[in-house]
Amino acid sequence: MDLQVFPHRILGSDRTEMLLNEIEALDGVKRTVIQGPRLPPEDPNENPKYAERRVINVHGKEIDLKVKTGRIFIDVSTDFDIVEVKDSIDEICKELLPFGFDIDVGKFIRTQRTVTDNIKYGNESVPDELIGMTDQSAKLEDRVTILKKNN
Amino acid sequence: MAQYYPGTTQVAQNRRNFTDPDYKLEKLREISDEGVVKILGHRAPGEEYKSVHPPLDEMDEPDDHIREIVEPIDGAKAGDRVRYIQFVDSMYFAPAQPYLRSRSYLNRYRGVDAGTLSGRQIIEARERDLERISKELLETEYFDPARTGIRGKSVHGHSLRLDENGVMFDMLRRQIFNKETGKVEMVKDQIGKELDEPVVLGEPLDEETLKSKTTIYRVDGEAYKDDKDAVEILHKIHVTRSEGGFCPE
Numbered sequence: 098m099d100l101q102v103f104p105h106r107i108l109g110s111d112r113t114e115m116l117l118n119e120i121e122a123l124d125g126v127k128r129t130v131i132q133g134p135r136l137p138p139e140d141p142n143e144n145p146k147y148a149e150r151r152v153i154n155v156h157g158k159e160i161d162l163k164v165k166t167g168r169i170f171i172d173v174s175t176d177f178d179i180v181e182v183k184d185s186i187d188e189i190c191k192e193l194l195p196f197g198f199d200i201d202v203g204k205f206i207r208t209q210r211t212v213t214d215n216i217k218y219g220n221e222s223v224p225d226e227l228i229g230m231t232d233q234s235a236k237l238e239d240r241v242t243i244l245k246k247n248n
Numbered sequence: 249m250a251q252y253y254p255g256t257t258q259v260a261q262n263r264r265n266f267t268d269p270d271y272k273l274e275k276l277r278e279i280s281d282e283g284v285v286k287i288l289g290h291r292a293p294g295e296e297y298k299s300v301h302p303p304l305d306e307m308d309e310p311d312d313h314i315r316e317i318v319e320p321i322d323g324a325k326a327g328d329r330v331r332y333i334q335f336v337d338s339m340y341f342a343p344a345q346p347y348l349r350s351r352s353y354l355n356r357y358r359g360v361d362a363g364t365l366s367g368r369q370i371i372e373a374r375e376r377d378l379e380r381i382s383k384e385l386l387e388t389e390y391f392d393p394a395r396t397g398i399r400g401k402s403v404h405g406h407s408l409r410l411d412e413n414g415v416m417f418d419m420l421r422r423q424i425f426n427k428e429t430g431k432v433e434m435v436k437d438q439i440g441k442e443l444d445e446p447v448v449l450g451e452p453l454d455e456e457t458l459k460s461k462t463t464i465y466r467v468d469g470e471a472y473k474d475d476k477d478a479v480e481i482l483h484k485i486h487v488t489r490s491e492g493g494f495c496p497e
Binding site: 104105106107108109112134137144146147165167196 | 408409410411412413414417421424426427428435
């Protein structure tokens with residue numbers, strides 16, 4: 098099962114970085130997808146003090162943030178109790194999202210290959226973990242970062 | 249006594265305040281005349297107003313009783329162009345909202361044309377009058393740097409979730425929150441043309457102040473259904489309108 102965190106405001110890069118670091122540190126979390134409006138493209142004429150696009154660091158791995166976080170989908174491993182994971186995420190969010198948020202349990206990341214996936218990858222076998230991690234128009238390597246966990 | 253708006257809640261009172269031309273609106277910030285001209289983007293600061301040629305005095309205008317009765321506003325007297333300013337008000341407790349803006353503009357200002365849409369509101373007037381009105385609108389309670397947008401085009405955003413710093417979404421990124429100063433700066437004019445120097449619009453109002461100043465009924469603020477008086481009047485208008493409109497013979 099998945100969890101969806103729906104913050105009542107759109108998050109900037111600093112808060113996204115803090116939130117992802119905290120969520121990724123939890124044991125039951127298998128995959129995380131952030132979804133939201135695209136950040137404005139890099140503009141060489143833009144004053145750097147207004148720039149929002151930056152590389153964030155999640156557990157030592159550098160991620161080029163492409164979107165402003167509007168929702169976070171979290172795939173919880175079946176070995177863990179989803180209610181416990183939800184409670185821990187609730188605690189993290191209470192601290193980091195003072196303006197409010199909703200958490201829902203459900204199915205938010207697709208698990209089956211679509212027709213578009215078949216056209217895109219052909220007969221190649223794509224690992225189950227990568228299905229549903231990005232939208233059909235994007236390249237997988239542009240959007241997915243794999244973090245190695247200790248356990 | 250003029251009756252502007254029914255209701256017993258703070259939202260209703262705020263609506264009455266805006267609509268009542270005798271109510272003096274609180275001045276919350278200072279924006280220079282030059283800043284206002286830059287934001288509007290209709291002329292360069294210091295440039296003369298463009299007006300009709302030949303000047304109105306030299307023109308042979310047809311006789312008109314209305315022209316004799318009505319004293320023209322300054323811009324009309326000088327033959328200025330008609331220009332505009334357009335505002336977008338966020339649904340998240342912005343101080344004003346389009347319908348209220350129209351009602352209050354028409355009560356407060358002479359010689360203006362107000363146009364209302366669901367998410368934006370435009371006011372048109374002669375250029376020099378527009379600058380005077382715009383300054384008032386930007387400096388007083390009508391405006392909050394974060395929840396109100398000055399957008400001549402690409403207005404989308406009034407119903408979207410706010411950014412974490414409380415600023416309304418703007419696809420052209422005209423009003424930007426400066427983290428260092430805590431103030432909102434206007435880096436482009438209202439149609440999105442880059443400004444040489446940003447115009448500082450001041451600090452955004454805090455959530456509490458916005459909730460006390462807003463003219464928007466919201467379930468998480470003051471709900472419309474809780475304002476018994478306003479609902480009763482609305483109900484009365486609805487019933488009389490329906491009955492009056494039914495089978496008019």
